[in-house]
Amino acid sequence: MNKNRWLIALSAIAIHLSIGGAYAYSVYKNPITTQMGWSETNVTIAFTIMMGLAGFSAALFGSFVEKQGPRKSAMLAAVLFGLGQAGAGVAIAIDSVVLYWCTYGLLSGLGMGIGYISPVSTLVKWFPDRRGLATGMAVLGFGSGALITAPVATNLMEQFGISNTYFILGISYFTLMLLGALYIAPPKQEGALNVSKYSTTGKALAQLSAREAVRTKHFWMLWAMHLINVTAGLMMISVASPMAQEVVGLSVAGAAAMVGLMGLFNGGGRLLWAAASDYIGRHNIFVIFFIIQLIAFVSLPFTTNVLVFQALIFLVVSCYGGGFSNLPAFASDLFGTKQLGVIHGYLLTTWSLGGIFGPLIVSTIRNATNSYTPVFYTFSVLIAISLCISLWIRRDVAKKKQKVEQLQEASAI
Template sequence: MASMGVPDVLTRARTVAPPGWSRWLVPPAALSIHLAIGQAYAWSVFKPPLESSLGLSGTQSALPFQLAIVMLGLSAAFGGTLVERNGPRWAMCVSALCFASGFLISALGAATRQYWLIVLGYGLVGGIGLGIGYISPVSTLIKWFPDRPGLATGIAIMGFGGGALIASPWSTELLSSFGADSSGIGQTFLVMGLVYAVFMTVGVLLVRVPADDWRPPGWKPSAAAARPLVTTAQVSARNALRTPQFWCLWVVLCMNVTAGIGILEKAAPMITDFFADTSTPVTATAAAGFVGLLSLGNMLGRITWSSTSDLVGRKNIYRLYLGAGALLYLLIALVGDDSKPLFIIAAAVILSFYGGGFATVPAYLKDLFGTYEVGAIHGRLLTAWSTAGVLGPLIVNAIADHEKSAGRTGPDLYSTSFVIMMVLLVIGFVANELVRPVHPRHHDGPSAETKATVGPESEGAVR
């Protein structure tokens, strides 16, 4: 029977996997959603044609992207409990409807030169699709892969990072075919919306959830909990918000995302500006290729670093993301304009840490809070992404616009932004160091096998 107005075919009960069903079919289902909504990371390809055809500034052209990221976090936070209750098929269906509709509304806005419709469609409606789609498979994947949560979430969330690897050259080709004026942008949005609607439907039809008593063959929860910061206890979403661990991770995610998203949203114009005064300036095609390369680093970082976290632990891998990321920003600020390969490689590695942070955080939450309401907890944590989605582009675009109005060019447009990003990453590093096991007073939820698993880091714990 359908519940809460949810069609029967979309309910969790209708998606329980039969005995013998392969759990390795779930990552492809998740990828079909994440590869689509990952298009958001290719937004910078649309910035130059929108600015030239509609007379927008860099800050104005970032609005749809910024609003989309804000709505991602808000819809994930407020919809996380509904996703847990109604199941991944319902969530993926809602995501597909909103994300595709956002493109169609944007197509109308571009065709009629009404920029507010692009902000409304891509930012507001599409952003809701981003948030619901992003968290829709995470809890399900963790339940299917409790023995390898970093690998499982890395495979799926890799798709979000890699979505721009497809969307960037595809968008460039469509704009080349239809034209980079408002009419061509509208046609590009229309085609992309229709194709993504079909592609995302594959995930809706394929996804399944495990039976309540299902476990991977030979896997024992108590053995997994022997590692520091890993517990078999369960913490509800409400209680998780009362812990310092949740807010430490909120700061960690916000700082890591801010440092990466500022580059990603401004990627195409940034590399063009950075080397504009050299003997070999960057062409529009090469700039689009840079966006694609950053997306590749973002994508590969999600699977590589999150899988590594299964071996070295979540806290250690975040030390790498935040510490090495700050050093790479310092390297770019000091000598990045001396070498294009150095600039590109450093930026790609920073984006790999950015992507790895997203892919690792669901496993970090599972380690600390259990699997009971990990999807809802993850949704609430993504409000850090909403904050960073405003901060990152705002810092980079506002400073670049100010420096440009002051007559500066090249790397001088971004040097102040890079220093700010270094400081933010150091703040995130400190917050990660404060993460300790969750105090037993916060434990609750069904099927808690132990009330606490206290590792060696529990001495002097932040409670």
């Protein structure tokens, strides 16, 4: 059966939309602590386990995804993530916090990591002309999952209780992910979508295995850039509300509204920045990311206007989201699609590390200085380093493209 690449994209969105629901975790915290009497720390540990495992499992199972293909990988992700969510309902029902960590934390984290990378390398192969748009569509679903899950989970808990909510959502996620998995597949044969008939943005500079890619300086430059971008974004997300209240006097209600809008910029940035990268290049997009964020972090300590302060935060968060959608597309530009799933998985270790470093840096500095101002300066330095790396890799990409074009011209003669 000939498959439609737009339906392939829709299948990827279905998978990412489901695992992205995990970002709505905050809606469970108060109901669980109130009903079960578990400490807030114990409830938070489950989320920490899940998010920590997500990035590292993407790296660990990258080879599995490449060998078994997107369908089997996505089906495994559906089983793990669905069981993790439904299992959390069992843990609530029998009052076992350890089981809650093992189900919501461990199983869901493994399912999230595998489910995240499963569709991406396939989408890149179906959209050689629009790699950025393809990955942007998928991770837009991931970024938007919480927007749908949060109100749905809240209403379900009010009507059916926490345990039944997990059962309902677990079954729903499993069904949606399975439907996506059953349709998703790579192009039938290599060259079925010949890059030459598309725009030049689809041409990779090389076709490297994962082992070859990690031995290049470009892999580690990309890894470092994304680590700093993720760390800055997660730092901002973790303290946005109290920071805005303290620095510019935003009200509690205003801060809550700002957090909601941050979700839109996170999701929207994933699609818009990725789509733009197809026209101006992934290397240029990362340069723009760090210029914007450098201006933002340098300006934040001196910003007293509430609207300007929020606008700067929204820009940082949009760059955070855009980094995730541009990462696999940039990797495919540099290293090809030969083992993109594995390479992307390795790069996503930055996701787990950023989730640790971002909140840790801001809390440590804030507690030591009783101010957010040193936080802004610290991240200004980190972003400046990333800007230098992005300019370096842009220069290298330009040189390599020129060399490839010269070789092509010579061979044509």
